[in-house]
Amino acid sequence: MASITFQGVTKRYAGGIRAVDSLDLEIREGEFMVIVGPSGCGKTTALRMAAGLEEISEGRLLIGDRVVNDVSARDRDIAMVFQSYALYPHMTIAQNIAFPLESQKLAKAEIEERVRSAARTLGLEDYLDRLPRQLSGGQRQRVAMGRAIVRRPQAFLMDEPLSNLDAKLRTQMRTEIIELQRRLGVSTLYVTHDQVEAMTMGHRIAIMRKGVLQQAGTPLELYDAPANLFVAAFIGSPAMNLVGARLVEDGRTPALDIGDQRLSLGAHAERFAGVADRYGQEVVVGIRPEHLQVPGDGNQAWPQLRARMRMVEELPPEKMVHVTIAGQPVTSDTVVEAIADSDKGIVQDLQRQADAAEVSVIARMDI
Numbered sequence: 001m002a003s004i005t006f007q008g009v010t011k012r013y014a015g016g017i018r019a020v021d022s023l024d025l026e027i028r029e030g031e032f033m034v035i036v037g038p039s040g041c042g043k044t045t046a047l048r049m050a051a052g053l054e055e056i057s058e059g060r061l062l063i064g065d066r067v068v069n070d071v072s073a074r075d076r077d078i079a080m081v082f083q084s085y086a087l088y089p090h091m092t093i094a095q096n097i098a099f100p101l102e103s104q105k106l107a108k109a110e111i112e113e114r115v116r117s118a119a120r121t122l123g124l125e126d127y128l129d130r131l132p133r134q135l136s137g138g139q140r141q142r143v144a145m146g147r148a149i150v151r152r153p154q155a156f157l158m159d160e161p162l163s164n165l166d167a168k169l170r171t172q173m174r175t176e177i178i179e180l181q182r183r184l185g186v187s188t189l190y191v192t193h194d195q196v197e198a199m200t201m202g203h204r205i206a207i208m209r210k211g212v213l214q215q216a217g218t219p220l221e222l223y224d225a226p227a228n229l230f231v232a233a234f235i236g237s238p239a240m241n242l243v244g245a246r247l248v249e250d251g252r253t254p255a256l257d258i259g260d261q262r263l264s265l266g267a268h269a270e271r272f273a274g275v276a277d278r279y280g281q282e283v284v285v286g287i288r289p290e291h292l293q294v295p296g297d298g299n300q301a302w303p304q305l306r307a308r309m310r311m312v313e314e315l316p317p318e319k320m321v322h323v324t325i326a327g328q329p330v331t332s333d334t335v336v337e338a339i340a341d342s343d344k345g346i347v348q349d350l351q352r353q354a355d356a357a358e359v360s361v362i363a364r365m366d367i
Ligand code: ATP
Pocket: 013, 014, 017, 018, 019, 037, 038, 039, 040, 041, 042, 043, 044, 045, 046, 193
């Protein structure tokens, strides 16, 4: 296995499009790195440059210690799994899996052993004589994986390999790919637009937008300390609430004006140290859905807000509460249980009558 390193890598297309703009990113040896971002953010282009399928306009790309800018795809010792699986329809599963070995001048017995071993790893032993069209989508996806692992490459590159599967199978295959990667320990660069897939699969995640890397870090780092509003809004399901406010000074400590409510942040001065030069400015307050709670033991230190209930959405076993704070919509997936405990009547009323009640909530917030 080997690391993959992007050093200031840029891809320019005709017409001045910078599909990838000065990307600095290292996929460490044995690491599972996911690049995630909305359509057109440049993630596929980054992967294709690593694969050698796309020329690099500027910067250097290294596999291990070797600069591979000018090394052809087949000489990079990496295996790619595509969204479409790219199986040969007229070849059996065994022949499909063996295909990447054909050019390697291996003995027939060695090829057979490797194919059998890959098939065993992926639970495909019983299907080796079938044709791709005689397999289900999930099995075909496994054949595509088999074709990647049979080469025992230094790294895997995967481009949305699960997007053609239905939701249930996608979850199952997600686990299988994670297990396989952990077992083989092969450095992996995986591209998806699905943040849940990214958060559950990646040791680290790189978030891109319009060709530019926004932040790279572990799922928890991105969740707890997003570098900017884009990352804050992109990561998390349900999404982080973003509420407009004004940062003001109140009795020499910072405070927030949200609508006609003033919230002192004095008790959290340390957390908000360094905001003094922004007094008077409009800010965005980020509140994770699980950080909106009803006042109770253990959370009294956080400021209290008045919220107006809108509705309770039920998707058993979960409940989502929609409220407005100073007219701005906010959701929470934890507040309802506490409200239900403290006053079952409120929740029942709400389900009958939206916009009915005003409640107090506690918000752990970031600016
Ligand atoms: P998606 O999730 O939709 O596949 P992506 O994040 O993978 O999107 P890329 O396919 O890497 O995005 O494309 C990044 C940008 O580069 C887009 O604006 C796209 O239109 C542009 N682009 C991609 N390939 C070419 C090309 N061959 N010529 C010109 N522009 C291109």
